[in-house]
Amino acid sequence: MPHERVIRHGRVEPDAWRFVGLDEGEDLQALPHGAIVVPLAVWKARRDALLARLEPLGVWLEPHDEPGEIAADLPRLALVAVRFPKFTDGRGYSTASLLRRRYRYAGELRAFGDIGRDQLFYLARVGFDSYRLPEHRDPEAALAAFGDFSLRYQGSVDDPVPLFRKRAAVEVRHG
Amino acid sequence: MYRYDEHDRKIIAERVAQFRDQTRRFLAGELSEDEFRPLRLQNGLYIQRHAPMYRIAVPYGVLGSRQLRKLAAITRRYDRSYGHFTTRHNLQLNWPRLEDIPDILAELAEVEMHSVQTSGNDVRNITTDHFAGIAADEIADPRPYAEIVRQWASFHPEFAYLPRKFKIAVNASAEDRTVLKLHDIGLELRRNDAGELGFRVHAGGGMGRTPILAEVIRDFVPWRHVLTYCESILRVYNRYGRRDNIWKARIKILVKTLGVEEFRARVEEDWAELQDSQNVITDAEYARVAAHFAPPAYEPPSDDDQAFAYAVASDRAFARWVGRNVHAHKRPGYAAVTLSLKRAGTPPGDITADEMDLVADLADRYGFGEVRVTHEQNLVLPDVRERDLHDLWQRIRGARLATPTVGLVGDIISCPGGDLCSLANAKTLPIAEALLQRFEDLDYQHDVGELDLNISGCMNSCGHHHVGHIGILGVDKNGSEWYQVTIGGRQGREAALGHVIGPSFAAAQMPEVVEKLIATYLEHRVDAERFVDTVERIGIAPFKTRVYGAGKELARAA
Numbered sequence: 001m002p003h004e005r006v007i008r009h010g011r012v013e014p015d016a017w018r019f020v021g022l023d024e025g026e027d028l029q030a031l032p033h034g035a036i037v038v039p040l041a042v043w044k045a046r047r048d049a050l051l052a053r054l055e056p057l058g059v060w061l062e063p064h065d066e067p068g069e070i071a072a073d074l075p076r077l078a079l080v081a082v083r084f085p086k087f088t089d090g091r092g093y094s095t096a097s098l099l100r101r102r103y104r105y106a107g108e109l110r111a112f113g114d115i116g117r118d119q120l121f122y123l124a125r126v127g128f129d130s131y132r133l134p135e136h137r138d139p140e141a142a143l144a145a146f147g148d149f150s151l152r153y154q155g156s157v158d159d160p161v162p163l164f165r166k167r168a169a170v171e172v173r174h175g
Numbered sequence: 176m177y178r179y180d181e182h183d184r185k186i187i188a189e190r191v192a193q194f195r196d197q198t199r200r201f202l203a204g205e206l207s208e209d210e211f212r213p214l215r216l217q218n219g220l221y222i223q224r225h226a227p228m229y230r231i232a233v234p235y236g237v238l239g240s241r242q243l244r245k246l247a248a249i250t251r252r253y254d255r256s257y258g259h260f261t262t263r264h265n266l267q268l269n270w271p272r273l274e275d276i277p278d279i280l281a282e283l284a285e286v287e288m289h290s291v292q293t294s295g296n297d298v299r300n301i302t303t304d305h306f307a308g309i310a311a312d313e314i315a316d317p318r319p320y321a322e323i324v325r326q327w328a329s330f331h332p333e334f335a336y337l338p339r340k341f342k343i344a345v346n347a348s349a350e351d352r353t354v355l356k357l358h359d360i361g362l363e364l365r366r367n368d369a370g371e372l373g374f375r376v377h378a379g380g381g382m383g384r385t386p387i388l389a390e391v392i393r394d395f396v397p398w399r400h401v402l403t404y405c406e407s408i409l410r411v412y413n414r415y416g417r418r419d420n421i422w423k424a425r426i427k428i429l430v431k432t433l434g435v436e437e438f439r440a441r442v443e444e445d446w447a448e449l450q451d452s453q454n455v456i457t458d459a460e461y462a463r464v465a466a467h468f469a470p471p472a473y474e475p476p477s478d479d480d481q482a483f484a485y486a487v488a489s490d491r492a493f494a495r496w497v498g499r500n501v502h503a504h505k506r507p508g509y510a511a512v513t514l515s516l517k518r519a520g521t522p523p524g525d526i527t528a529d530e531m532d533l534v535a536d537l538a539d540r541y542g543f544g545e546v547r548v549t550h551e552q553n554l555v556l557p558d559v560r561e562r563d564l565h566d567l568w569q570r571i572r573g574a575r576l577a578t579p580t581v582g583l584v585g586d587i588i589s590c591p592g593g594d595l596c597s598l599a600n601a602k603t604l605p606i607a608e609a610l611l612q613r614f615e616d617l618d619y620q621h622d623v624g625e626l627d628l629n630i631s632g633c634m635n636s637c638g639h640h641h642v643g644h645i646g647i648l649g650v651d652k653n654g655s656e657w658y659q660v661t662i663g664g665r666q667g668r669e670a671a672l673g674h675v676i677g678p679s680f681a682a683a684q685m686p687e688v689v690e691k692l693i694a695t696y697l698e699h700r701v702d703a704e705r706f707v708d709t710v711e712r713i714g715i716a717p718f719k720t721r722v723y724g725a726g727k728e729l730a731r732a733a
Contacts, residue, residue: 088213088296090336094413097333102448118197118206118214125332149189151182153326154402155453156333162453163182163326164460 005139007120008108008130010146012139015132017058017079019112037081037110040065043073051076060112063091071103080105082128084113093126100127100157117142121149127157176237176545177322177467179287186330187284190291194218195277202274217297217335219265219290220276223597229268229276230293231283235303235321235345236264236548240535243546245286247531253279256528259591260516262550262639263342264302265293269595291329296337298328298409303345304352305549308468309557311505314364315372317347319465320398323456324362327402334409338416339424341409342381354550354642356380356388356670359412359426360405365395373397378408379430379438382636386672387427390435392442399456400446406454407446411438471543471558476508486565493568495621496579501564508561512541514554514571515578515586519611522604523589524552533574541567550639551588553581584614584626584693588639592632592649593656599632601649601656606630606685613686623693626706627666642666644707645692646673647685658685662692662718663710676719688722695721 006015018032021039031038031050037058043050050057058079059070070077080099082092092111099105111123112132120131120142133139155162179187194214201211215222219230231246246266250258253275259267271279283289293300301324303317304310324343328334334341344353347364355361361377373395380389396404412426415433430438449455487494502511514534516524526534534554538546541563547555559567571577580586587610590596592603607630614620629643640646646661658680661673680688695718696706710718 087210088336089418090296090334091414091418093333093336094410097410116210118210122330122332122335148193149186149330151186151189152332153186153329154331156331160453164323164463165453165457167180167182167463168457168459 004132004135006110006130006132007139007142010143012143016056017081017110019060019081021060035078037079040069043070047073058108058110060110061092061095063089063095065095067095067099067103074099074103074105074107077107079108079110081110081112084111084115084119087114087116087119093122096123096127097157117145120145125152125156125158176239177234177318177464183287183326184284187287187289187291190218190289190330191277191280191284194280198273198277213295213336215273215276216295217292218276218280219293220273221294221597222273223269223595225595226270227273227276228596229271229279229290230261231258231266231268231288231290232293232300233264233266233288233548234325235301235307235318236305236550237307237318238546238548239286240538240544240546242286242288243531243535243538245282245288247528247535249279249282250528250531257525258528258531259522260524260526260548260552260554261590262552262588262637264300264548264550266548267591269591294340295335296339296341297335298331298337298341298343301325301328301343301345302353302358302550304348305547305555306352306502306511306557307347307547308470309504309506309509309511310348310350311503312349313505314347314349314366316465316468317345317364318468319461320347320362320364320401321345322464322467323460324402324405327405327454331409334413337409337413338418339421339426341412341426343405351666351668351670352550354639354666354670357382357386357639357642358389360408361389362401362405364398367395371397374401374404376401376404376408379427379435381425381427382639382641383425383427384422384634385428386636386641387431388670388672389427390430390438392435392439398461400450402454402456403449403452404442404446406452407442407449410445411441415441470506473506473509473558474560476506477562480562483561483564490565492579493565495617496568496577497564499579499581499583499621500577502555504558506558510559510561510564511547512556512559512564512567513549513581514556514576515581516553516576517580517586517611518575518578519608519615521575522591523587523607526554530574530576534576537567537571551581551586553586579617580620582625582627583620584623584628584645584689585611585620587611587628587630588643589630590632590635590637592630592638596632598635599649600634600651601632601658602682603630603632603638603647603649606647606649606658606682609682609686610689613690623697624703624705626693627664628689629664639666640664641672642670643673644705644710645689650679652679656682658682660688660692660722662715663707665707674715676715677723691722692718 035056060081110130111128221228254268343360344358346353357380363375377389500513542558589607593599627644630647631638631640632649642664648659664673
């Protein structure tokens with residue numbers, strides 16, 4: 001599982017993280033060494049033990065998980081990941097937006113699951129900065145998606161200033 | 176009307192390039208059917224019974240003559256030289272080729288049009304009053320707000336994969352001509368006690384299988400904050416709306432399930448954090464957009480012109496058309512004219528390419544080059560001089576655009592139904608046609624008076640049957656087509672949902688059923704009461720008895 005390729009800050013690189021709890025029947029008692037990302041339930045149940053490992057730690061959220069549940073611990077997390085079981089389930093976009101805006105999370109925010117090239121532009125806009133695509137989708141080819149649009153009508157996490165405020169600024173400068 | 180600047184043009188051009196690439200990858204087998212479906216839907220493209228069905232947006236119903244000519248050209252080049260206006264200010268094409276859609280998008284972009292988010296589980300085309308900017312009962316022009324909301328909703332990154340479609344309407348008039356309460360969000364422009372402009376925000380309305388009227392979520396949102404308030408509503412919906420059952424996925428179900436108090440509390444909690452958001456609308460942006468909707472160069476009224484009054488007094492057919500199809504304008508000496516797209520032999524809302532060109536010419540000749548699309552599937556020339564009305568009427572009479580039945584039983588709203596739409600349970604067009612033929616007698620229609628007759632081919636309710644005075648819904652029973660009838664629905668400020676009168680009917684029975692409903696009304700009506708008023712006063716029982724003959728005749732229906 002480790003050393004899969006991920007898109008991170010606009011580049012493809014090996015993944016340093018190992019995800020725990022993705023497979024049915026996985027033994028959640030035996031936490032592996034190294035940088036791991038655990039599901040919210042494991043984090044809540046074994047918070048102290050996980051922090052005592054003194055190794056990089058992340059938590060991953062299902063679409064229905066409340067990001068508020070990890071709000072107080074965000075400074076202790078090096079990664080927060082949001083799972084997309086199907087790319088048509090858009091809840092994770094709001095999860096990301098809340099993590100960045102309401103809970104001021106500044107660390108790495110990872111989208112993983114059923115995502116692809118055609119979701120990346122919007123995912124980046126709501127605050128994700130790393131992405132693990134399924135194996136059958138080529139991350140190198142997907143990089144082009146970040147350039148799909150050069151302008152954005154509405155403010156979001158990546159750029160909170162909507163186009164209309166920029167229009168006004170341009171006019172003032174030209175005026 | 177709103178004209179693109181360099182930024183709008185660039186964004187739409189980039190969208191065309193994006194979809195061209197997505198279509199290419201789909202055709203090359205790099206994108207699966209499932210992967211491509213939401214992407215094409217976000218560009219207005221369904222794969223349908225005979226061919227793709229393609230939905231072009233006419234934002235808030237405002238269409239320039241140049242744009243209409245382009246639509247005509249597109250239907251000639253890529254389709255079968257006609258189009259269908261829907262109940263949501265969209266033009267639907269039924270026979271384009273998937274491979275051609277990127278080229279159609281590029282041609283639309285030439286005239287500042289698009290098909291962005293006309294389908295899919297996203298924020299759809301914003302709709303408003305077809306008399307926006309010219310209605311005497313208007314508090315302020317809703318079009319600048321509709322345009323500002325349109326831009327905000329276009330390519331919104333957080334709300335492209337909602338549980339279900341999401342429709343926003345804006346009303347700014349004393350009367351409601353937008354079916355506001357049957358929208359996911361209904362924005363009602365008003366002034367508060369301090370005289371400030373803002374919106375009463377309704378949410379949770381919708382048609383479909385479980386029709387529900389919207390609730391008031393907040394009585395007054397200052398206009399500057401309308402985008403952020405919509406954002407909070409959409410965020411709550413995106414997070415908590417059901418995704419496990421397509422029939423329970425609209426926001427109306429969430430509002431009902433949580434209860435309006437809890438729903439409101441969640442929205443307000445989120446919105447409290449957005450008070451300083453950069454998405455709060457600026458004076459400069461309002462002024463920039465509103466300038467596009469400045470009144471055109473109207474002529475001052477001339478007192479000495481009696482020709483119009485004379486023509487009304489002396490020509491009965493003209494007077495009848497004026498009575499139904501000509502509407503008050505806030506400028507003295509001007510009127511708005513409905514060009515009816517309801518004619519026997521043609522599906523409601525259908526228009527040929529040649530007719531589009533003609534209407535574009537009329538808009539230039541009898542106005543300022545602008546046309547409106549109504550949710551009742553007609554077109555409107557918004558700025559006709561009263562003294563030109565007789566001349567205009569003579570020109571359109573021969574062109575089959577002057578059916579004098581606006582608001583009458585012949586002004587049928589209908590979706591394309593099972594002839595064209597793969598979602599439909601039953602055909603609608605043969606029903607509409609049979610009714611148009613049955614009620615061809617204009618004297619009869621005028622005697623019956625105002626009657627909204629709306630037909631949908633399935634529960635998705637594109638034909639707005641729930642709010643028809645008479646609503647007809649196509650249903651499937653063991654593979655055969657039946658029609659369920661409701662009465663007592665209505666649109667407007669007093670919007671109400673119709674009541675089912677009983678078991679459904681076969682297609683061949685429908686003209687007789689409607690005729691009996693009307694006959695019952697005519698027997699019971701008092702003074703100038705409309706059909707729907709009589710239904711409200713006497714209830715549905717007398718109508719049932721007449722139609723079902725106390726358990727015999729038509730009651731063998733399923």
